[in-house]
Amino acid sequence: MTSLPAARPFFGWRVVAATFLLAVFGWGVGFYGPPVYLHAVVARTGWPVTLVSTAVTVHFLFGALVVANLPRLHRAFGVPRVTVLGAALLAAGVAGWAVAAEPWQLFAAALASGGGWVALGAAAVNAIVAPWFVRNRPAALGMAYNGASVGGILFSPLWVALIGGLGFPAASVAVGLAMTLVVGLLSALVFAKTPESLGQQPDGDRPGKVDARPTPRHAEPLAGGGPWRDRRFITLAAAMALGLFAQIGLLAHLFSLLVPALGEGGAGLTMAAATLAAIAGRSLVGWLMPVSADRRLVACASLGVQVLGSLILAVAAMTVDGGAGLLAGILLFGLGIGNATSLPPLIAQAEFRADDAARVVPLIVAIGQAAYAFAPAAFGLLRAGPGAEPQAGLPLFLAAALVQAAAIAAFLWGRRSRRPAVGDNI
Known part of the structure; x- marks a missing residue:
């Protein structure tokens, strides 16, 4: 008697774990980082707080413009490529914050960091997790989004320690390289896979199962x-x-x-x-x-x-x-x-x-x-x-x-x- 091959474990929860880590970097560097960058830039350059605050505004505003077009970018280039590019752009932007010698350089860095971080932010998390879940999507997204809060917990004191010990330029390069490496590995090993490529159904259901959720x-x-x-x-x-x-x-x-x-x-x-x-x-x-x-x-x-x-x-x-x-x-x-x-x-x-x-x-x-x-x-x-x-x-x-x-x-x-x-x- 020939036994049937064991079913492959549902990959969706690995996607959630990987996206959790993505959110840790995305929010830790792109959302909770700018308040620390503001203080570090003012302390290093002596520029007015209003000037550096405006750069923070540019960071978030340009990010809002980019995120509106993120689905189009995902369709054109694929989620893994866009995610890795976002991590690299965010890393380059933060390094620009650390070494900017003129205000125009600071604003150029803000464009790079703002455009990059949204590829690791809320819309990206949803785009990565959603194909794997229907019935359990709220729970899966909630677990993935918790990475955003953990990013704040970890990176707020971590940035202070790294900048104090290494200086802002060296700290930005160290974090940027680590982030780009981790996101690159996640994109290649996890985000490049889809339920269809693994022959799996959303929520790990058997093929042909009917979703019997009540209509609210x-x-x-x-x-x-x-x-x-x-x-x-x-x-x-x-x-x-x-x-x-x-x-x-x-x-x-x-x-x-x-x-x-x-x-x-x-x-x-x-x-x-x-x-x-x-x-x-x-x-x-x-x-x-x-x-x-x-x-x-x-x-x-x-x-x-x-x-x-x-x-x-x-x-x-x-x-x-x-x-x-x-x-x-x-x-x-x-x-x-x-x-x-x-x-x-x-x-x-x-x-x-x-x-x-x-x-x-x-x-x-x-x-x-x-x-x-x-x-x-x-x-x-x-x-x-x-x-x-x-x-x-x-x-x-x-x-x-x-x-x-x-x-x-x-x-x-x-x-x-x-x-x-x-x-x-x-």
Whole structure:
């Protein structure tokens, strides 16, 4: 009797593990790195904070333009090639930040780093993981995206240690080479494979299995057939944009604001603690939010915690020894960091029909990205405004609280009188 060959283990979870590592580098170098680069460039060159903050804005804004075309690049050149090219471009850009001798060189480096990091960012993670999963896609993407938070935890203090020990140029080359090598190996060994090339089905299902997932009930359609006439969309987009604007604007300057009180090592560890708080906040909402909850109110509660954190930071900035207050404020502020990006899409899924939600979610994400790209420069102006000391954080903390309060108002303004039925859009 001839035995059948053993089925090959499902490769999708290896893809998730590899994409987790990709996200560690992508966010650790391309998202959490710029606040540290800002401080290092200002310390090395003596250039105004507003100038270097504008370069951070260019980094994020150009990245938003590139990510809008990332699916087209993936189709033209393939996911593995684009991912490796993104890693190499990001590495070259960060090295440019480290050695720029003229402002135009800094802005050229910002274009390279901003264009490169999005090939390792959220859209790339989704493009790599999605073909392997249908039924288990939310869980798989959640595990992969956790690499973004781990990247913040690891790289915020790591950049400080490497720059302090090796200098910014040598540190940028070391990290860039390691990142490019790792991403190259992942692309060749993992990302180049597809379910079709391995003869596997999404979720590891047997060929021919029918997906029996129930069709969820959905909420009301867009008013007037378009998003720009619908108050729910307008308020949701505004709330997400305002929340991210306050968040990214403050985070871009937070490291350099903490250094005078905590030192570079303490500031790096505190930034990592903020990221740990973000993981905790996102996990608590995921575990505790009831199916029937008004998700706008949950978002308001998350923002309310951040407002409290911003106000505690403002009080700590006015005291001589405000280390404990700074830590408490940052932990409270950090609890909402993850929810600022994860809750608005969940709100859209609860408030719009499936086909409308598919239009709404990319739009609100794009608007949010465009808004926060300008936040580092805008908050940089507050640091250099009339009467403001170079390291004074009080204006920034108060501005963050006010913008977050405006985001709460936008969420509340868009609430409907009728709550969605239990089971809708889950």
